[in-house]
Amino acid sequence: MTDVLALIPAGIDTYRQPVVYMTEDCHICRAEGFVAQTRVRIDLRGRSIIAELNVVTKGAWLPSDHAALSMSAWTALAAREGDRGRFSHPEPAPSASQIRAKAYGARLTAADFTAIVQDTLAHRLSDLELAAFLTACTGDRLDEAETVALTRAMLEAGDRLDWGRARVxxxxxxxxxxxxxxxxxxxxxxxxxxxxxxxxxxxxxxxxxxxxxxxxxxxxxxxxxxxxxxxxxxxxxxxxxxxxxNLSPADDHFIRxxxxxxxxxxxxxxxxxxxxxxxxxxxxxxxxxxxxxxxxxxxxxxxxxxxxxxxxxxxxxxxxxxxxxxxxxxxxxxxxxxxxxxxxxxxxxxxxxxxxxxxxxxxxxxxxxxxxxxxxxxxxxxxxxxxxxxxxxxxxxxxxxxxxxGGFHEPKEAPERAEVLAPHGGTLRAIDNRLIARIAKLAGAPRQKCAGVRLHARPGETLAPGQPMFTIHASTKGELAYSRAYAELHREVMTIAEGPP
Incomplete structure (x- = not known):
C-alpha cells in the first residue's frame, strides 16, 4: 500500500508531544505534500494519533521507506517491532474555531471547553493552536463561569479517585x-x-x-x-x-x-x-x-x-x-x-x-x-x-x-562543586527566585538529581568580601562550568547592600 511505512522507534524523548520523522525523499512526504511541522495522522491496529512531522535529510540515519516515532508516539500507538503504519492528512480540529473566537474576546461555553480539551488529548491541536488558546485565556480573560466550565472539562476527561471518606x-x-x-x-x-x-x-x-x-x-x-x-x-x-x-490529563499538555x-x-x-x-x-x-x-x-x-x-x-x-x-x-x-x-x-x-x-x-x-x-x-x-x-x-x-x-534511600551528593563568593561586603537584602532557580537548572537539576544550589546566606545576614554566598552542585564539570559562568554574569541574583540589616 502506498500510504504505509515501516515503523521504528526514534529513541527521542519529546515529552508528551508525538513526533514522527520521515526522510525528505520519502514517497509519502512527496505525494502527500508533507513538510516540516505538518500534522500527520498515523493509524495502527485500531489506534490512531496525530503527530508533528520532522523531516530528515536524504541519506542520513533514516531509510526512506521507514518512519521513526518519538517515544510518546511509539507508546501511544502501542507499536511493536515490524509494525507498518498508515499515514494520512488529519481532519481539522473541530475546536479550532472556538479558539479563534476566544482570541477575539468571545465567551466560551461548557461545550466549547469540552471540545478543546478533547482535541488537546487527541493531539488534534498543534502547539501553536494550544499557545493561542492559552494566550487568549491569560490575565482575567476567563470569568468565573468559564473557569468552572474549563475545570469541569479537564476533570471529566480523566479518572477520579474515591476514598469513601467524608474528610480527605x-x-x-x-x-x-x-x-x-x-x-x-x-x-x-x-x-x-x-x-x-x-x-x-x-x-x-x-x-x-x-x-x-x-x-x-x-x-x-x-x-x-x-x-x-x-x-x-x-x-x-x-x-x-x-x-x-489519568487525573485531569489535559493539564499536563497545557502546562507544557x-x-x-x-x-x-x-x-x-x-x-x-x-x-x-x-x-x-x-x-x-x-x-x-x-x-x-x-x-x-x-x-x-x-x-x-x-x-x-x-x-x-x-x-x-x-x-x-x-x-x-x-x-x-x-x-x-x-x-x-x-x-x-x-x-x-x-x-x-x-x-x-x-x-x-x-x-x-x-x-x-x-x-x-x-x-x-x-x-x-x-x-x-x-x-x-x-x-x-x-x-x-x-x-x-x-x-x-x-x-x-517501595523503600527509602538516603539522598546522594554531587561530585562536582564550586562556591560563588560575595563580590563585596554588606547585608544580603534579597535573593532573586528566578535567577537562583536558573542557576540550579543550568547545573543539571532536576534531571541530574544531585545537581542544584546550596545557599549559605539568607536575607538579613551580613556577608564579608569573598564569603561564600552559595555552592553550585553538578554531576559533570561541563554543567558546573556552564552554571558558574551564568552565576558570575548575573551577580544581581543576590542583592548585597552596605550597612546594617
Missing part, C-alpha cells in the same frame, strides 16, 4: 518559590495525626525540582492507582507522581505550553489546581500562595483575586478551599534541586540542629492549618503539628510511607 485533606502551593518543599513534611505530620492525605505531585518542567522529583530521590513515586490505595489505606498518606495516573511562555492566567491556574484536587478525591484543600516580587504571585492584590476565584470555583465541585498567604520574597531552606531539597526535608523531620528553620515553620503552618480544618478549630492545629514533629512521630510516619511506596 490535601494541600497545594501555587509555586514560584525555590526550595519550598513542605509537602513531604506536611503529609507526614497530617497522616501521623490520623487523617487521610493522598498527595499527588508534579515533576518539574521549568523549575529545578518538583515535589515528585524530590521524593523520587528517597522513594519510588511512579505508582499506579492500586499501589497508591495500598499505601494510603496502610499509612493514611502518600506523596506520589500524579503523571502515572504555558510555562515556557511564562503566561499568567488566573482562570487557567484555578482550573489546573482544582481539577487535579477534585480528581484525586480531596474535599478539603489548603492552598499556599507565596507572595513576592519574583514569586509567581507578585502582590497581595493578585493573591486576593486568585484566592477569591479558587474559593468560588471550589464550591462548584464540593471543595472546601482554605487559603494561606505566605512570604514569597526569597527561596526556602538551603537546598535547590531534588537531592538538596530532600536533604532539607529529612533534616526537618529528623529534628536536626542544622535544619532550615524557615522550611520547618512553613510546614508547621500548613500542617496546622489542615489539622484545624479537620477539627473545625482555629489556631490549635499548629501546636498539635509541632508536637507530632518534635516527638518523632512525623519522621516515623514518613519512613513508613516511603517503605510502603
Amino acid at each position: 485533606l490535601d494541600k497545594h502551593c501555587v509555586g514560584g518559590l525555590p526550595g519550598n518543599r513542605t509537602s513531604p513534611i506536611v503529609v507526614a505530620i497530617v497522616a501521623a495525626a490520623g487523617e487521610i492525605i493522598p498527595k499527588t505531585s508534579s515533576r518539574a518542567i521549568t523549575s529545578p525540582a518538583g515535589t515528585a522529583d524530590t521524593m523520587e530521590v528517597m522513594t519510588p513515586v511512579d505508582l499506579d492507582e492500586m499501589a497508591i490505595r495500598k499505601v494510603v489505606e496502610a499509612e493514611g498518606g502518600c506523596v506520589v507522581w500524579g503523571g502515572a495516573l 505550553i504555558e510555562r515556557p511562555l511564562d503566561l499568567d492566567s488566573t482562570g487557567q491556574l484555578v482550573a489546573s489546581i482544582l481539577s487535579k484536587k477534585a480528581a484525586v478525591g480531596s474535599n478539603h484543600v489548603l492552598i499556599d500562595m507565596p507572595v513576592g516580587p519574583t514569586a509567581k504571585v507578585r502582590s497581595h492584590v493578585a493573591a486576593a483575586a486568585l484566592g477569591d476565584r479558587l474559593v468560588a470555583v471550589g464550591h462548584h465541585f464540593d471543595l472546601n478551599v482554605v487559603l494561606h498567604v505566605s512570604d514569597g520574597s526569597g527561596p526556602v531552606g538551603y537546598g535547590i534541586g531534588p537531592a538538596l531539597e530532600a536533604a532539607d526535608v529529612l533534616s526537618v523531620l529528623r529534628r536536626e540542629a542544622r535544619a532550615p528553620q524557615d522550611l520547618r515553620a512553613r510546614a508547621l503552618d500548613l500542617a496546622g492549618g489542615l489539622l484545624d480544618i479537620a477539627a473545625g478549630t482555629t489556631g490549635a492545629g499548629r501546636g498539635i503539628a509541632e508536637a507530632i514533629l518534635d516527638s518523632g512521630a512525623a519522621e516515623a510516619k514518613f519512613m513508613a510511607i516511603c517503605d510502603r511506596q
Whole structure:
C-alpha cells in the first residue's frame, strides 16, 4: 500500500508531544505534500494519533521507506517491532474555531471547553493552536463561569479517585518559590495525626525540582492507582507522581505550553489546581500562595483575586478551599534541586540542629492549618503539628510511607562543586527566585538529581568580601562550568547592600 511505512522507534524523548520523522525523499512526504511541522495522522491496529512531522535529510540515519516515532508516539500507538503504519492528512480540529473566537474576546461555553480539551488529548491541536488558546485565556480573560466550565472539562476527561471518606485533606502551593518543599513534611505530620492525605505531585518542567522529583530521590513515586490505595489505606498518606495516573490529563499538555511562555492566567491556574484536587478525591484543600516580587504571585492584590476565584470555583465541585498567604520574597531552606531539597526535608523531620528553620515553620503552618480544618478549630492545629514533629512521630510516619511506596534511600551528593563568593561586603537584602532557580537548572537539576544550589546566606545576614554566598552542585564539570559562568554574569541574583540589616 502506498500510504504505509515501516515503523521504528526514534529513541527521542519529546515529552508528551508525538513526533514522527520521515526522510525528505520519502514517497509519502512527496505525494502527500508533507513538510516540516505538518500534522500527520498515523493509524495502527485500531489506534490512531496525530503527530508533528520532522523531516530528515536524504541519506542520513533514516531509510526512506521507514518512519521513526518519538517515544510518546511509539507508546501511544502501542507499536511493536515490524509494525507498518498508515499515514494520512488529519481532519481539522473541530475546536479550532472556538479558539479563534476566544482570541477575539468571545465567551466560551461548557461545550466549547469540552471540545478543546478533547482535541488537546487527541493531539488534534498543534502547539501553536494550544499557545493561542492559552494566550487568549491569560490575565482575567476567563470569568468565573468559564473557569468552572474549563475545570469541569479537564476533570471529566480523566479518572477520579474515591476514598469513601467524608474528610480527605490535601494541600497545594501555587509555586514560584525555590526550595519550598513542605509537602513531604506536611503529609507526614497530617497522616501521623490520623487523617487521610493522598498527595499527588508534579515533576518539574521549568523549575529545578518538583515535589515528585524530590521524593523520587528517597522513594519510588511512579505508582499506579492500586499501589497508591495500598499505601494510603496502610499509612493514611502518600506523596506520589500524579503523571502515572489519568487525573485531569489535559493539564499536563497545557502546562507544557504555558510555562515556557511564562503566561499568567488566573482562570487557567484555578482550573489546573482544582481539577487535579477534585480528581484525586480531596474535599478539603489548603492552598499556599507565596507572595513576592519574583514569586509567581507578585502582590497581595493578585493573591486576593486568585484566592477569591479558587474559593468560588471550589464550591462548584464540593471543595472546601482554605487559603494561606505566605512570604514569597526569597527561596526556602538551603537546598535547590531534588537531592538538596530532600536533604532539607529529612533534616526537618529528623529534628536536626542544622535544619532550615524557615522550611520547618512553613510546614508547621500548613500542617496546622489542615489539622484545624479537620477539627473545625482555629489556631490549635499548629501546636498539635509541632508536637507530632518534635516527638518523632512525623519522621516515623514518613519512613513508613516511603517503605510502603517501595523503600527509602538516603539522598546522594554531587561530585562536582564550586562556591560563588560575595563580590563585596554588606547585608544580603534579597535573593532573586528566578535567577537562583536558573542557576540550579543550568547545573543539571532536576534531571541530574544531585545537581542544584546550596545557599549559605539568607536575607538579613551580613556577608564579608569573598564569603561564600552559595555552592553550585553538578554531576559533570561541563554543567558546573556552564552554571558558574551564568552565576558570575548575573551577580544581581543576590542583592548585597552596605550597612546594617
